[in-house]
Each structure stands twice: as C-alpha cells, then as structure tokens.
Amino acid sequence: xxxxxxxxxxxxxxxxxxxxxxxxxxxxxxxxxxxxxxxxxxxxxxxxxxxxxxxxxxxxxxxxxxxxxxxxxxxxxxxxxxxxxxxxxxxxxxxxxxxxxxxxxxxxxxxxxxxxxxxxxxxxxxxxxxxxxxxxxxxxxxxxxxxxxxxxxxxxxxxxxxxxxxxxxxxxxxxxxxxxxxxxxxxxx
Numbered sequence: 001x002x003x004x005x006x007x008x009x010x011x012x013x014x015x016x017x018x019x020x021x022x023x024x025x026x027x028x029x030x031x032x033x034x035x036x037x038x039x040x041x042x043x044x045x046x047x048x049x050x051x052x053x054x055x056x057x058x059x060x061x062x063x064x065x066x067x068x069x070x071x072x073x074x075x076x077x078x079x080x081x082x083x084x085x086x087x088x089x090x091x092x093x094x095x096x097x098x099x100x101x102x103x104x105x106x107x108x109x110x111x112x113x114x115x116x117x118x119x120x121x122x123x124x125x126x127x128x129x130x131x132x133x134x135x136x137x138x139x140x141x142x143x144x145x146x147x148x149x150x151x152x153x154x155x156x157x158x159x160x161x162x163x164x165x166x167x168x169x170x171x172x173x174x175x176x177x178x179x180x181x182x183x184x185x186x187x188x189x
Contacts, residue, residue: 005040017044063159066145071096071112074181083138083161085131096157099128101135112121115155118144122148125162137166 003021010016019038024031057064063080067073073096076088084091084099091098100108108124114121121142128138138159145154 005044015041017041063161064156065091065130065159066154066156067096068154069112069116069152071108080159083130083159084128101127101129111140114164115142115144116152117151120144125166128159136161137163 001021001023003019005017005019008016008018017040021036021038023034023036025034026032026141048096057077060077060079061082063083064075064077065073065080066075069148076086076091080091081087086094086098097108106128107124111121113122114129121140124142126138126140127135128133139162143156143160144152145156147153
C-alpha cells in the first residue's frame with residue numbers, strides 16, 4: 001500500500017492536487033492493484049492559506065496572541081515574545097491576567113465580557129506589564145474568534161507598544177502645566 005499527494009496539470013493549465021492511494025489485492029489466483037485518486041485541491045488551497053496567514057502573524061512586529069474565553073493564552077507570536085518578554089513555551093497555558101499590572105483589574109474583565117458578547121475592541125489604550133515587571137502602554141485590538149457553528153470560542157489580540165508616544169504626551173502635558181503655572185505666577189505679581 002502506498003499514498004502520495006501529487007499535483008496534476010489539466011488541459012486548461014489548472015493545477016489539481018490529487019491524493020493517489022495504491023493497494024494490492026488478491027483476486028482468485030492473481031494479484032491486482034487498486035488505484036484510487038481523490039481530489040484534494042481545496043484542502044491544499046486551505047493549507048496554503050493557513051501557512052500564508054501564519055507567516056504574516058509570525059513576521060509582525062506587533063504582539064499577536066489567541067486566548068480562550070477564560071483568558072488562557074493558546075498562541076503567542078514572536079512579536080509578543082519581544083514586547084512582553086515571555087517565550088511561547090513560558091506563556092501558553094497561562095492566563096492573560098499575567099500581563100495585567102497589579103491593581104488594574106477593570107479593563108481586563110471588561111474586555112473579556114465584551115468579547116463574550118461578540119464585540120470587536122479597536123485601539124483600546126491601556127497598560128500592561130512585561131515579564132521583567134516593566135509597565136508598558138499598549139493599544140489593543142481584540143476580536144472574537146468563532147467556531148464553525150458561529151459560537152464564540154476565544155479571542156485574537158493584537159497589542160502595539162505605544163509607550164514612547166504616551167510618555168511624550170505626558171511630557172507635553174507636564175510642560176504645558178508648568179508653563180501655565182509660570183504664567184499664573186507672573187500674572188499674580
């Protein structure tokens with residue numbers, strides 16, 4: 001017995017992927033062979049699309065990870081490793097609450113609740129904590145993931161580091177407040 005997946009080129013130039021299965025059988029005193037050809041073109045296209053999308057996720061600078069409705073991390077791309085400092089092996093199976101700074105439970109539970117209702121959350125700015133304890137600002141886009149029947153089974157999260165921008169905004173605010181204070185002091189004199 002043998003199986004092989006082989007592309008065939010049709011007369012019009014279309015590629016058709018075929019799984020060939022060969023089996024030897026014995027009929028009466030003769031050995032016969034049975035060849036079954038199965039069209040697997042759609043499966044091959046789906047595999048190629050999954051590989052293409054996985055390559056996009058793996059090459060992204062943004063942190064991209066999947067989780068179930070309980071918040072358990074199920075997937076973790078290299079961008080997430082760089083941003084949060086955890087390897088995939090360390091974090092998969094852990095709760096996303098590990099990324100939440102102490103004392104900030106509010107947005108975490110709000111996000112889980114909204115995803116449970118099927119909402120998409122776009123550009124939600126919040127704080128998270130890296131493995132080394134450093135707090136960072138991130139912009140989150142969180143999308144519900146559905147199974148084949150349309151039931152929500154988890155969420156995809158894209159986290160972009162916006163720490164430099166937030167720190168610059170805070171510095172501009174501080175400088176403006178300082179300038180307003182100085183103007184007010186001069187006016188009082």
